[in-house]
Amino acid sequence: xxxxxxxxxxxxxxLTHGLPFPDNVELSLALEAVVKSTGTIPATIxxxxxxxxxxxxxxEIEFLGKEKDSVKLSAADLSYAMTKKxxxxxxxxxxxFISYKSGIKVFSTGGIGGVHRGWEEGFIDVSQDLIMMSQxxxxxISSGVKAILDIPKTIEYxxxxxxxxxxxxxxxxxxxxxxxxxxxxxSYFMDIKSLVDYLDMQSILDQKKSILILNxxxxxxxxxxxxxxxxxKKAVKDAKSAGIKGRDLTPYLLKQVNYYSQGTTLxxxxxxxxxxxxxxxxxxxxxxxxxxxx
Numbered sequence: 001x002x003x004x005x006x007x008x009x010x011x012x013x014x015l016t017h018g019l020p021f022p023d024n025v026e027l028s029l030a031l032e033a034v035v036k037s038t039g040t041i042p043a044t045i046x047x048x049x050x051x052x053x054x055x056x057x058x059x060e061i062e063f064l065g066k067e068k069d070s071v072k073l074s075a076a077d078l079s080y081a082m083t084k085k086x087x088x089x090x091x092x093x094x095x096x097f098i099s100y101k102s103g104i105k106v107f108s109t110g111g112i113g114g115v116h117r118g119w120e121e122g123f124i125d126v127s128q129d130l131i132m133m134s135q136x137x138x139x140x141i142s143s144g145v146k147a148i149l150d151i152p153k154t155i156e157y158x159x160x161x162x163x164x165x166x167x168x169x170x171x172x173x174x175x176x177x178x179x180x181x182x183x184x185x186x187s188y189f190m191d192i193k194s195l196v197d198y199l200d201m202q203s204i205l206d207q208k209k210s211i212l213i214l215n216x217x218x219x220x221x222x223x224x225x226x227x228x229x230x231x232x233k234k235a236v237k238d239a240k241s242a243g244i245k246g247r248d249l250t251p252y253l254l255k256q257v258n259y260y261s262q263g264t265t266l267x268x269x270x271x272x273x274x275x276x277x278x279x280x281x282x283x284x285x286x287x288x289x290x291x292x293x294x
Contacts, residue, residue, distance in 0.1 A: 006284040008035050008277065009054075009099040009107040009138075012046040015061065016070040016089030017251055018269075025065035027270055029058075031108075031277045040281035043104055045095050047073055050085035054102050064089060072247065074128045092140070093128040096210065100136040105287060107140050108280030110273050111176040112212065114145040114154030116249070117236060125249070126157065133210035134161040139199060139287075141213045141280040143272045144174040144181075147228050148235065148253040151175055151183060158212065164202060167214045168195060168279060177268045178225040179216030196286040215279050221271035223264055231260040 010031055015024045028044060035042035044056045046064050053060055064070055064087060071088035073081055075097045081088055090098065092112050099107045113127025133140065145154045155173060158165055167173070167188035175181045189195040195213070202211055216222070235256035244252045258265045 004288055006040040006281070006288040007043050007104050007106070008040050008280045008284050009095055009102075009104045010035070010042055010044045010277065011092060011095040011107075011109050012044060012056070012064060012089035013072055013091045014089070014110065014273065015044075015046070016064050016067070017072050018254075019266075021065050025062055027273065028061050028065070031273060034274055034277050035281045038278065038281035038285055040284050042277075043099075043102075045090050045098050047078070047081050047086065047088050047090065049087055050082045052078070052082070052098060054098060054104070063087070072251075075132050076128060091129070092142075093132040096129070096132050096136055096138050096140065099138050105139055106280050106284040107138050108273075108276045109140065109142050110269060110276065111144055111146040112140065112142050113250070114149040114151070115157050117148070117150045119150060119153055125246075130154075130157055130161060130163070133158075133163050133212065135208070136210060137203075137206075137208050138210045139213060139280075139283060140210050141168075141215055141276045141283065143176050143217050143276060144214055145176065146250065146254070147176040147178065148232050148250065148257065151181070155183060161209075162207075163209050163212060164207075165212045165214065166195070166198065167216075170214060170216045172216075174214055174216035175225055175228065176272070177217060177223045177228050177265050179219060179222045181225050185214070192282055192286055196283060196290060199283070199287065200290055213279070213283070215272075215276050217268055217272035218275050221268045223261065223268055228257070228261075228265070231257045231265070234260050 032042040073088040075093040113129035116125035173183035
């Protein structure tokens with residue numbers, strides 16, 4: 001909410017680094033359209049020539065979608081991008097931070113970052129997303145973490161940081177493309193009213209942490225968990241052979257997983273982004289209409 005109006009924040013890393021042009025622009029506009037259809041205001045967030053933009057217009061969305069020099073920006077990159085007048089898409093951590101500073105309470109994405117695989121081998125890579133979620137209070141709707149990550153370790157890390165995690169119409173922690181995972185949730189809600197009552201209680205407690213709402217991908221576009229794990233194993237092997245590490249690892253793995261799935265993961269990604277935007281819009285609208293008893 002912003003001035004008690006329902007607003008939903010949307011990230012732009014998928015616009016700048018997730019899909020090729022013009023598919024990326026079409027998806028961004030489709031996300032805005034479904035948000036508007038619920039009576040909620042979309043606020044697509046990005047950086048254009050060093051300026052933070054909360055609510056990109058059509059020209060700005062097309063600019064970021066076409067700009068070959070767009071950078072992928074985490075929260076830690078914002079000051080540098082602004083100083084150097086760079087343009088780029090915001091990741092979960094950056095979008096979360098900007099949303100909080102802008103007074104936007106609800107943010108929809110595809111999947112959050114987390115703990116990468118290879119922890120046992122000494123490869124320690126933890127996304128900034130988790131740290132920012134432990135410091136700033138925003139409601140985040142996602143389909144779990146990106147399937148290429150170490151899901152059990154990420155769940156443990158979320159618990160360690162004290163970040164509330166609840167499912168919506170699911171008793172299991174979704175794995176981005178997959179709704180049928182072996183990871184059970186302790187908390188879940190089956191209807192919007194109960195979920196919003198819970199969010200209101202969290203706000204009253206004022207714990208200063210984000211709340212992660214897990215919305216599984218639609219069953220019509222979800223991919224069986226075991227199938228995705230096979231694609232990921234092949235992609236991880238490719239990454240090791242190619243020496244891909246750091247911030248290049250996630251986009252590389254996602255590209256390889258899409259290759260091995262023959263494009264089905266990309267379609268699933270689009271579908272879950274739309275689904276999460278709809279749920280985020282409904283939550284923002286319900287929160288804006290919430291009246292606490294005197």
